[in-house]
Amino acid sequence: MYRAGVIGMGNMGRTHTNNLLCMPDVELKALCSHPIDDAKRYAEEKKLNPSLYDDGFELIEKEQLDLLYICLPPFAHSGQLEAAAAKGIHVFIEKPIALTVSRGKSMVKAARSAGIHTQVGYHMRYGGAVKRLKEEIASGKAGMPTLFTARYECNSLHTSWWIDVTKCGGQVFEQVIHLYDMALYFMGAPHMVSGFTANLQHQDTPGYTVEDTSVSAICFANGALGSISGSNCAAPGEWNATFRIVCEKLIADFTDPGHATFTYTDGPEKRMEVLSFHDDLMQQEDMYFLDVVRGKKKPFATIGEGYLGLQMVGAVVESSHMGGTSIKLNA
Numbered sequence: 001m002y003r004a005g006v007i008g009m010g011n012m013g014r015t016h017t018n019n020l021l022c023m024p025d026v027e028l029k030a031l032c033s034h035p036i037d038d039a040k041r042y043a044e045e046k047k048l049n050p051s052l053y054d055d056g057f058e059l060i061e062k063e064q065l066d067l068l069y070i071c072l073p074p075f076a077h078s079g080q081l082e083a084a085a086a087k088g089i090h091v092f093i094e095k096p097i098a099l100t101v102s103r104g105k106s107m108v109k110a111a112r113s114a115g116i117h118t119q120v121g122y123h124m125r126y127g128g129a130v131k132r133l134k135e136e137i138a139s140g141k142a143g144m145p146t147l148f149t150a151r152y153e154c155n156s157l158h159t160s161w162w163i164d165v166t167k168c169g170g171q172v173f174e175q176v177i178h179l180y181d182m183a184l185y186f187m188g189a190p191h192m193v194s195g196f197t198a199n200l201q202h203q204d205t206p207g208y209t210v211e212d213t214s215v216s217a218i219c220f221a222n223g224a225l226g227s228i229s230g231s232n233c234a235a236p237g238e239w240n241a242t243f244r245i246v247c248e249k250l251i252a253d254f255t256d257p258g259h260a261t262f263t264y265t266d267g268p269e270k271r272m273e274v275l276s277f278h279d280d281l282m283q284q285e286d287m288y289f290l291d292v293v294r295g296k297k298k299p300f301a302t303i304g305e306g307y308l309g310l311q312m313v314g315a316v317v318e319s320s321h322m323g324g325t326s327i328k329l330n331a
Contacts, residue, residue: 002026002293005063007056007080008071009033009042012094012121016069017042019286026290032059056080065089067293074099074174075167081107081303085114090293092286094121096177096313097306099169104310111303119289119299120306122181124241126284127257128277130182136250136262137186143248143266148187148218148226150179150243153234157205165209172197172214172313176230179241180312181305183218183226186245189308192219194326195316201233216316257281 004026006017013033020026028050031039036054043050053059060068060083068084070077070093077098084091091111097120098104111118124130136142152175161167168174172195184190197211212232219225234240245252249266258277263270291297315327 002066002290003029003064004067004069005030005032005059005065006069006071007032007059008069008073008076008094009038010071010073013038013069013071014042015282016071016092016286019283020069021046022283023287023290025294029065030059030063032056057083060084060087060089067092067289070094073161073167074169075161077103077107081118082110085110085116088114088116090117090289091303092119092121092289093303093306095181095306096169096173096310097303098310099173101307101311101314104307108303108307117289117292117299118303118306119285119292120301120303120309121282121285122178122185122301122306122309123281123285124178124182124257125185125301126279126281126288128279129252129254129260129275130185130257132275133186133245133250133252133260133262137247142250142252144224145187145245145247146224147246148183148224148228148243150182150226150228150241152176152179152228152230152241154232154239155234155236156232156239157208160207163202163205163208163210165211168210169313170197170210170214170317171212171230171232172216172316174210175239176214176228177309177313179228179230179243180316181301181309182243183220183228184305184308184312187218187220187222187224187226189221190218190312190315190329191221192326192328193217193312193315193319194324195319196324197317197320211320214316214320216319218312 030051032053033039195216197214202208214230251263254260
């Protein structure tokens with residue numbers, strides 16, 4: 001039986017906890033929220049009796065756990081992973097893993113030194129259409145990936161911490177990072193990034209200090225190129241993340257991780273295939289993490305890859321502050 005704890009009982013924490021409760025070999029030992037009310041409310045709703053905490057470090061210190069989910073806002077990632085690693089606890093952590101590259105590096109070092117398994121909440125990797133393209137690239141059927149383009153579009157104020165750049169890092173850090181991870185996943189490590197960000201529609205919104213418009217250009221280590229844009233000025237109530245990968249023999253257009261149109265261009269006439277998958281992506285990633293802990297699967301979307309994603313979005317923001325000057329990345 002694997003003993004689990006969850007720190008952070010907002011939407012992400014509740015979703016992951018729901019998934020853990022469906023796993024017969026997982027025992028939910030402890031929940032933490034600050035204030036403690038969210039953890040209490042969840043336990044009462046589910047008729048559970050875990051230990052409840054309002055301090056994540058206290059939970060880590062007192063509980064004997066096999067795995068820990070850290071589902072906190074970015075600004076609240078303040079050493080919980082390092083504390084868990086010191087006790088040999090395997091960690092699932094939501095993205096972004098930190099607000100600074102130095103914090104992210106500390107987390108990677110702690111995880112590797114302790115030899116724990118880690119996984120970052122990049123749920124888009126688990127979409128059926130995403131998996132299919134990855135397979136076709138690996139087999140050579142798609143040919144070499146050459147260009148990645150993507151758009152993230154919404155129009156929402158979310159929570160008070162989300163509109164504060166000192167707490168969430170900005171839209172690029174907190175939302176569009178999923179598309180930067182897709183670029184990393186398909187195209188490989190980035191070599192150079194340049195970016196521009198702006199707040200165009202929310203200048204008069206009280207407390208709103210994050211960008212609502214962004215665009216970047218990426219040069220990958222293998223020579224491929226990419227461009228990613230983000231907007232919080234689009235349609236209210238919609239969260240759209242679309243992307244296209246142009247390969248030597250295939251063009252893949254994604255409306256989401258489970259739905260895509262593949263256009264094969266290697267024959268005398270182009271051939272199209274429409275893919276449609278309806279998997280629960282967060283359930284898939286939780287099942288995968290547990291299989292890693294069980295020793296049944298190889299580590300995936302690790303803290304090291306989370307660190308690369310953090311470097312990418314950090315470079316976009318840094319470049320913007322420098323008028324679009326290119327930032328060279330060292331993986």
